[in-house]
Amino acid sequence: MSQATDLLGISNMPYVRVVGVVSAAHFVSHYYILVLAPLLPFVRADYGVSYTEIGVAFAAFNIVSAALQTPAGFLADWLGARVLLIGGLLLGACAFLVVGLVESFWVMVAMFALAGVGNTVYHPADYALLSQHVPSDRIGQAFSFHTFAGMLGSAVAPVTLLMMQSVWGWRGAFVGAAMLGLLVAVLLLAVRENAEKKVAPPKRHEGDAAASGWRVLLSAPILLNLMFFVLLAMMSGGTYNYSVVALGALYGTPLATANAALSGNLLLSAIGVLIGGLLVGRTSRHGLIATLGLASIALFTALIAQIDLGALALVAVMSAGGFCSGVIMPSRDMIVRAVTPPGSFGKVFGFVTTGFNIGGIISPLVFGAIMDHGSPRLVFLLVAVFSLAAIATVVTRPRRLA
Numbered sequence: 001m002s003q004a005t006d007l008l009g010i011s012n013m014p015y016v017r018v019v020g021v022v023s024a025a026h027f028v029s030h031y032y033i034l035v036l037a038p039l040l041p042f043v044r045a046d047y048g049v050s051y052t053e054i055g056v057a058f059a060a061f062n063i064v065s066a067a068l069q070t071p072a073g074f075l076a077d078w079l080g081a082r083v084l085l086i087g088g089l090l091l092g093a094c095a096f097l098v099v100g101l102v103e104s105f106w107v108m109v110a111m112f113a114l115a116g117v118g119n120t121v122y123h124p125a126d127y128a129l130l131s132q133h134v135p136s137d138r139i140g141q142a143f144s145f146h147t148f149a150g151m152l153g154s155a156v157a158p159v160t161l162l163m164m165q166s167v168w169g170w171r172g173a174f175v176g177a178a179m180l181g182l183l184v185a186v187l188l189l190a191v192r193e194n195a196e197k198k199v200a201p202p203k204r205h206e207g208d209a210a211a212s213g214w215r216v217l218l219s220a221p222i223l224l225n226l227m228f229f230v231l232l233a234m235m236s237g238g239t240y241n242y243s244v245v246a247l248g249a250l251y252g253t254p255l256a257t258a259n260a261a262l263s264g265n266l267l268l269s270a271i272g273v274l275i276g277g278l279l280v281g282r283t284s285r286h287g288l289i290a291t292l293g294l295a296s297i298a299l300f301t302a303l304i305a306q307i308d309l310g311a312l313a314l315v316a317v318m319s320a321g322g323f324c325s326g327v328i329m330p331s332r333d334m335i336v337r338a339v340t341p342p343g344s345f346g347k348v349f350g351f352v353t354t355g356f357n358i359g360g361i362i363s364p365l366v367f368g369a370i371m372d373h374g375s376p377r378l379v380f381l382l383v384a385v386f387s388l389a390a391i392a393t394v395v396t397r398p399r400r401l402a
Contacts, residue, residue: 015133019142021191022126023149024184025085029122030153032092032115033061035177038158042170047105057112064116066357073124073350074213081128081346086185088121093181100174124350131337131345137281143333144277151270213344217351221339224393225352231390232332233359234366235297235325238383239265242367243318246376251308261315265322272326279327286331286338290394293328297321298387305380335394 036043036057044054076084095115099108126146134142164173216222244262247253279289300321303309309317340348370378 015135015142017191018129018133019145021184021188022085022129023146024187025089026122026126026146026150027153028089028092028181028184029119030150031157031177031180032096032119034154034157035096035161035174036112038161039165039170039173042165043108046170047108049105053105057109060109060113061116061119062357062360064113065119066354066361068117069120069123069354069357070217070347070351072120073347076121076124076128076346076350077213077344081125081132082188084121084346085125085129086188088118088125089181089185089188090118091115092118093178093185095178096174096181097178100171100178120350123353124346127333127337127349128346131340139337140280140286140330140334141277144273144280144330147329147333148270148273148277151273155266155270213347216341216344217347222348222352224396225336225339225348226355228332228335228390228393229352229355230359230362231355231386231393233356234363235383235386235390237359237363238367238379238386239301239321241364242371242379245371246379247304247314249371249374249376250305253314254311257311257314260311261318264315264319265325267322268319269322269326272323273329274326275323276327276330280330280334286334287394289331290328290335291391293324293331294387294391294394296324298384300324301380301387302384305377305384 036054040054044051072084072088092115095111095118099111102108127143130139130142130146161173161177164176168176240262243265244255244258247258247261248255276289280286283289300317304314304317336349336352337345366382367379370376370382
C-alpha cells in the first residue's frame with residue numbers, strides 16, 4: 001500500500017490513513033459483489049437448486065442496491081459518512097456470516113438482500129469521506145487509489161474464495177469473507193476523523209433539507225452525470241460480458257485468445273487508473289481527459305468490429321482500450337465533484353453511481369438480444385456508440401450548482 005500511495009503522491013499527506021481505510025472498504029465492496037460467483041457450483045450442488053433459483057440471490061442483491069443507494073447518500077450527508085460506512089461493512093459481514101452458518105437456501109437469498117442494503121453505503125460514504133478529508137490538490141489521486149482498491153478486490157476475490165473453499169468448504173469461504181468486512185470495520189473505527197477538515201452535514205431540524213437535496217439531484221448537471229455513469233456501465237457490460245463470445249461468433253477467435261484479450265483489458269484498466277490519478281493531480285481539464293479517453297475507446301472498439309486483427313494485435317488493441325477506460329476513471333470522479341454543492345457529496349455520488357446499477361440491469365438485455373439475433377459485430381459497434389454518447393454528457397455539462 002505504501003508503494004501505491006507513493007506513486008500517487010499522497011504518502012506525505014496527513015489524511016493518508018483515511019484514504020487507506022476508505023479504499024480498504026471499497027476493496028471489500030467489490031469483493032462482496034463477487035462472493036457468490038466462484039462458489040456458485042458448490043452452493044447449487046449443496047442445496048440442489050437451479051441456476052434460475054440461484055439467480056434470485058443475485059437479483060435480490062442488485063435490486064436492493066439500486067433502490068436504496070440514493071437514500072443511503074442522503075443518510076451519509078445527514079448522519080455522517082463514517083458511521084454509515086461502518087454500518088454497511090457490519091451489515092454485509094453479518095449477512096455473509098449467516099449464509100455460512102445457517103443451512104437454508106431461502107435464508108441465503110434473504111441475506112443477499114440484506115448484503116445489498118450494506119452495499120448501498122460504499123459509493124456515497126466513500127466519496128463523501130474522501131471529499132471531506134482530502135485537500136483539493138490531492139483529491140484526484142485519492143479517488144484514483146480508491147478506484148484501484150476496488151478493482152483489486154474484484155481481482156483477488158475468485159482466487160481467495162476458492163482457496164478458502166478448498167480448505168473449509170463453501171460455507172467456510174463465506175465466513176472468511178465476513179471476517180474481512182469485520183476487520184475493515186474495526187480499522188475504520190480506529191481511524192479518527194479530522195474535525196477541522198470535515199464538512200458539517202445539514203442540520204437535522206431543517207424541514208426542507210430532503211426537498212432541497214432532491215432539487216440538486218434532479219438538476220441538469222447531476223442528471224448528465226447520472227447518464228454518464230449509465231453509459232460507462234453499458235460500455236463495461238458489453239466489453240466484459242460479451243466480447244469473448246462476440247469475437248468467437250464474429251471471427252472464430254479461439255476462446256483462449258479472446259479471454260487473453262479480455263484479461264489484458266482488465267489488467268491495463270487497473271494500471272490506467274493509477275496513471276489517471278497522476279494526470280488529475282497535474283491538470284484541471286478533467287473533461288478533456290475523459291473526452292480523449294472515451295474517443296480512444298470508441299476508435300479501438302470500432303476497429304475490432306471491422307477488422308480481424310489476429311491474436312497479438314487483438315490483445316494489444318483490447319489492452320489499449322482497457323488502459324483508456326482506466327485513465328478516465330479519476331477524471332470521471334472529479335467531474336462529478338466539480339458540479340456537487342458543498343455538503344452534498346454523499347447524496348450526489350450515491351445518486352450518480354446508481355447509474356452503474358441501471359446500466360448493469362439494461363446491458364445484459366441489450367447485448368444478450370444482439371447475440372441472440374446473430375449480430376456479434378454490433379456488440380463492439382454499440383460499445384463505440386455508447387463511448388461517443390458519453391462524450392456528449394461530458395462536453396455539455398453545466399457548471400457547479402450554487
